[in-house]
Amino acid sequence: MTETLGTTGLILNEPLLWEKGKKGRIGYSLPRADIETSSVDETLLGQELDFPELSEIDVVRHYTRLSQWNFGVDTGMYPLGSCTMKYNPKVHERLSGLNGFSNAHPLLPAGLMQGALQLMFELQNYLAEITGLDAVSLQPAAGAQGELAGMLMLYAYHRRNGRPRSKILVPDTAHGTNPASAALCGFQPVPVGSNEQGILSPGRVADLMDEDTAGIMLTNPNTLGFFEENIKAIAEIVHAKGGQVYCDGANLNAVMGMVHMGAMGVDVMHLNLHKTFSTPHGGGGPGSGPVCAKSHLAPFLPIPRIIKTDGGYGLSEDFPDAIGKLHAFWGNFGVMIKAYCYILSMGPEFLKKASQLAVLNANYIKDSLKDVFHLAYDKPCMHECVFSDKLQKSHGITTLDIAKRLMDYGFHPPTIYFPLVVSGAIMIEPTETESLENINEFIDACKAVAKEAAAGPETLKQAPVRTRLKRLDEATAARRPCLAD
Amino acid sequence: MTETLGTTGLILNEPLLWEKGKKGRIGYSLPRADIETSSVDETLLGQELDFPELSEIDVVRHYTRLSQWNFGVDTGMYPLGSCTMKYNPKVHERLSGLNGFSNAHPLLPAGLMQGALQLMFELQNYLAEITGLDAVSLQPAAGAQGELAGMLMLYAYHRRNGRPRSKILVPDTAHGTNPASAALCGFQPVPVGSNEQGILSPGRVADLMDEDTAGIMLTNPNTLGFFEENIKAIAEIVHAKGGQVYCDGANLNAVMGMVHMGAMGVDVMHLNLHKTFSTPHGGGGPGSGPVCAKSHLAPFLPIPRIIKTDGGYGLSEDFPDAIGKLHAFWGNFGVMIKAYCYILSMGPEFLKKASQLAVLNANYIKDSLKDVFHLAYDKPCMHECVFSDKLQKSHGITTLDIAKRLMDYGFHPPTIYFPLVVSGAIMIEPTETESLENINEFIDACKAVAKEAAAGPETLKQAPVRTRLKRLDEATAARRPCLAD
């Protein structure tokens, strides 16, 4: 294997926290007691906690070593489909850490948190403008909670109209959170198959849509990376039956400044600020999933919403039809700050440019790899493209093997085995922040892996070989769960 | 080789800056021009600089990847003798970064920088107390410049006494900067051999000391890790001939709170704040090398010195005999902050404790390894101990091989081939911040390496094998220097 981006180097092993340290050590500077101690009811006292005791350097080395076992966007290209792993600007970390933000108590009187309220108010407006919808609530803590908010709004909407409905249409390409969120709301998800073009056809929707169906929960662009071209017709069908159109906005990165969700017929949607708006994913979160609605659904939005008052800005719960609160306080403010910074740094022209380049990168990869991997749908895509392991199957190679081998080449693997409609899916979302050189390097790596696959299964089956740990045994982990020491 | 601290993992290669990037990219946010452009004399204009052009993510990934090729104290044990690689508290980074410090302009009127002056004034006093000397100047930017300051002071002292002197005694165990600093001052260094105990004997000093010799430049504890037990007698000999005693304080970490340099007969010394006082070494610097003197030499200290004024604190140049300035401004203030924080965090008891534990760690390693490596001097040591490759030589193994192999085990090698009086020296300074477990792990690694050495040269000669790059060709680098692209 010739010189590749990925190689091996010195890495340090590190045991579990409680395998190091020793009673009597501490990594914390205990504050001086400037008051006498008071008596405490002994019967209430618990055992001293069985926590490891470490000096400060032990803790620093522990997490420094652990961090070096991780791969992030700052390490290299992370084309994890549907997750929009774009560059996370460092200045946002600094600004969200400003004392006035990071040390703010959520229950301060509104008059004492005007700066934070103004930020949230403006963010609401920016998101309304970007989606083309009328009102926004920032409560949801992530995309799935945004979906739940949307489903609750549909539930409340139909109830207020006196006709509760029990079903909701969900395309077979939908992300798992969609049916899960619908079900959490008591809706029975009715799968809608996508057509040979990988999109929804009005016909199928018409066949399934009825008066007991709350509406449709679609994703646009969808998880195959295609724009739902028939959305307007579909919306009309759904609306005609009194249903509502929910749009999962996790893929907004493809279409910022290009489309108008309102014009499309979308009634309510959520956004993933941690994807489209470049807030870091933090090894799994936190995120932020604001929900945006047309005016007729606005009254149902989660509360509080940030409003303009003559005095300045306020938190308002004065929405009688609102579905209520979803977060103990006001949502993930710390994440909102970064999204707000991103919007202000990009402005209208660069937000649009970002989407255009995200789509360009994805199409470039699609066309460059279509003889290497089987392309699920051979047509122009938006921000991501979906391949499969069809061509490699014959050599006994699966998508998993390809993913693992890509690690050795120095890349984070794409999303695999999703969407479910493509068996052995390889879902690649490069995002706009990858340069042409990085994209080409990734393409070359994919070609090299495909060549290795053709040469026989061994190399890929053993992959990854360069990582500190080799392929991990997930089956045993699930069969005999060991979830805590 | 069984499971050791050191192992291999995925690391990314990264080309030189100008091998990536592309004209037209930029990683910087150009400030908006809020004024018109003015005309400029075309004849003065230069070419546009031939710098690589990178987007922000390119720069972030470049340095993130480079950092992962480095080994620091936060990575693991770094027993680099004479360099005091102790833990560098993170809170000091934050505090030295406070706006009032990091954005301070050096030429502010004294009234506008009282906070900084107070800090430097108190630091001067703390260092005077810790050394037991009378006055301190914070000007020198590192240890070697502190030495230069000391030599200049001796030069000025003798001159003012009307008898310039041309020589200075320098023990054969001295660090290279000592003779270099002396020479920079026009002094001819006269080597003094240390005795079979690894220390100076009064006799040899008496033989060499004369009226043309400015004094002696010794290090205490010396670089063999021994306390110069005869220092008082030596000082008397030197003083009797009108000479002065300079002490290199780079090894102060062994004796904080234990000794009194003044009582010892030391007239002037420098300290390495970046060693004893835990300021990070930054891949080679910056440091800070304050110089401390007895009252009779105080008038010669570099200026400015920080003084108490009725208004508060001031920078004073009002020392007619002073040797002058060594730094454009006031020395490495940013480093001083961290040393000041360290002293305040440790207080008298923990500074002393730190020295005691540093000495304990060194003696523990010495006694644990003395059958493994040849011990240059078999006697109790202070903060560091010096071995040699004598026992391994027979297997064709050198100190260099041992050092390289220790990397594979996950440790930074000790200082090697210094001090020069021990051929094939292996100089180990664990510092006090290494726990017993780390020390034992290091000892085990040394034993394992020695065992491998005994088994035949191959393993060690090929070492390191786990690093991204294998042993580098230093000879060619020097023969055909390539110092810039």
Add this chain to the structure above:
Amino acid sequence: MRYLPHTPEDIASMLAVVGADSLEELFGSIPADCRRTGQLQLPRPLTEWELTDHLTELSRHVATGPEYTLFMGAGSYDHHIPAVIPYLMSRSEFVTSYTPYQPEISQGTLQAIYEYQTLTARLLGMEVANASLYDGASALAEGLLMAVRITRRNRVAVSRCIHPLYRQVVATYFKPTGIELSEIPCAATGRTDMSALEGVKDLAAIAVQSPNFFGCIEDLEAFAGRARETEALLVAAFTEPLAFGLFKNPGSQGADIVCGEGQSLGLPRSLGGPALGLFASRMKYVRSMPGRLVGKTVDQSGKSGFVLTLSTREQHIRRERATSNICTNNSLCALNAAMYMAVLGGAGMRKLARLNYDKAEYLKKELRRSGFQTPFSSPTFNEFVVKAPRGFSETYQRLLARKIVAGLALEPFYPELRDHYLLCATETRTRREIDRLIKEVSP
């Protein structure tokens, strides 16, 4: 634009490969009537320097320490955060990675979260903890839904002494479920009135918070006993886990499911979010648990390592039959909490918790001496309720002007608690600050 690496030449050459003449052409699949006409109406792009000035200015209009002195907890606590934590938390290998679906290049996150699960389980006295939920409020809602799944019963009883905002979130989650949500009243002691459960049958869960919203330590053992008798599950909530450094944790008192807020464990308050939903239960219920779980396993060469496991509970596998819809969680906050627990250690947690207790007791004593009543007799941890003397609301406003926030008025949440305030003193409140408050409020 520094975030967009493409040069005009790059774009041209890439367009050539994909066979398009322009970037617009790539969007050919979007029907005209779905498009936006004209540019987004947003402010022009700010430079890094303009952005920094703007955000700095906004941040100045929020009342925080050291300028302001807050005696307010109520679910968000002011604790010292050791400088090592923000540094380690800034390591971009942690920050810029995502869900560790690919374990071989995610061992840093995975081991750290495994350690978090273990420390959380020990903190709460439970057998298993998950990899985090959004916050304490949604964790409570998930806990109750889990109890419903386990017991297949359709009624839950929730103490009125639980944080009112948490109860609002529970109500939102439950609205469409048809599950009956009843409230257990508060007793005069400031604790939940257990007698109200007399004869109540068929409950899936009894939810009690301890320390509760009033800061009072509940008798969880009693509720556990009650739950056992009626085959209901005890769902124990909390907002201040530091209390378990000193007082019995929920697990040791027989709780079945424990859920609450982890902000106290070294997270900045950040106006309440991102926070950290701690969630734990008995091992036998693990397959009904919401959220991700990290498990220990081995790699091909037998080296021990960590993976996401039991994912058949989760939405990406189970879809509408998943135990929860959660996907992105609050992993980075969990890492933060793990670091905090590691830095303090067992003895440190004990001493710090005791200091919190002592500070609050000192404040309580001093307030009593200045005419405040402490209506609730139950022991408290670092916050407690006082009934203020007449006309205190003016004093409260005057104090705000002097940059002191003298706790939280309870009337908006509990109309029956007029003139009642919830005050908090953690280790960060100095005696000088407390004495100053006392001086200000003394007649």
Add this chain to the structure above:
Amino acid sequence: MRYLPHTPEDIASMLAVVGADSLEELFGSIPADCRRTGQLQLPRPLTEWELTDHLTELSRHVATGPEYTLFMGAGSYDHHIPAVIPYLMSRSEFVTSYTPYQPEISQGTLQAIYEYQTLTARLLGMEVANASLYDGASALAEGLLMAVRITRRNRVAVSRCIHPLYRQVVATYFKPTGIELSEIPCAATGRTDMSALEGVKDLAAIAVQSPNFFGCIEDLEAFAGRARETEALLVAAFTEPLAFGLFKNPGSQGADIVCGEGQSLGLPRSLGGPALGLFASRMKYVRSMPGRLVGKTVDQSGKSGFVLTLSTREQHIRRERATSNICTNNSLCALNAAMYMAVLGGAGMRKLARLNYDKAEYLKKELRRSGFQTPFSSPTFNEFVVKAPRGFSETYQRLLARKIVAGLALEPFYPELRDHYLLCATETRTRREIDRLIKEVSP
């Protein structure tokens, strides 16, 4: 104590191994009369929180932006520092490592410094740059000493237009050397008076700074010519390297040795230190160069990598015959500067330098309109000298009270320049700030 990992048991077991009964016993080799009697007289240990409060308080008593507006450069410049730089600079693999004597585990530092050397050489127009010196002042001293070594001559001439504090440092370094140090006066133009060199022979070096202390661009080509004629070396100094983004760099004008201050390249001013001594020369002189050098080489497997090289020049090999006594340098500051140059790129340096020029020209023009004279006719970069109207010193004090620092009074450094001030405007000074200053100083 969180920095000391040893438990009492650890200490006991280790003492047993070394055969000592107590820690004190380990210090047996220290004679009684060398020991300190009694404890150090230092403040008791502060907690992290007390320390933070104390340092924060001290830092509040230093006048910095945004509260204060400074129009002061004079060797320390206010430039925007992109947020990526402090983040990347905080990576502890860079911060907590030391001199890369062991290249296999120091490639991060080594490649970064090799890149720094290359970018510095390009910035200054020279063939080779070293790995850094302490600051601009000691770099100038080292440059002159290097010229003396190369030419084996014993006289150097230093322009009086060079930063006065740099000249003081040079004087300190030279005092014991017996090398003759003469001063080249300043001409009325604000440039060095070359005519003063007429007939001066046997010079090892002619040292000129451009932009000089007055901000004036010197005619280095002329000095280079002069140096060539007399076989002296031209040592070109500088305090504001950003100028080379716009104006000709010293190398392109024939300088032999170039040395100056790199703080402008993304380093915080930090009261003047740590700073960064940039040092470059012609390749043929490299073996006389002070300081460390990183060179490119290959490893055993032929992969290219980097090592410290030509160390036979250095003190740890050559001892008293070394080219300098420097050991610890300012490597981390060099890394910082390299990042800054990488972030800006060629076009960025050009545009930013032009903006600095324009800001200063705007300030100059406005000051002229309000009665200030600009005595020096030569072109300047981002700072320049004005002769203030009578009684300005009071205005200057009044402005201080209004938190504006209206430049640096030159009289303390140049007695002949009464009422002369050196003012600076970089990209960080806004038009509003400048206009406010003008309003304040206008009659």
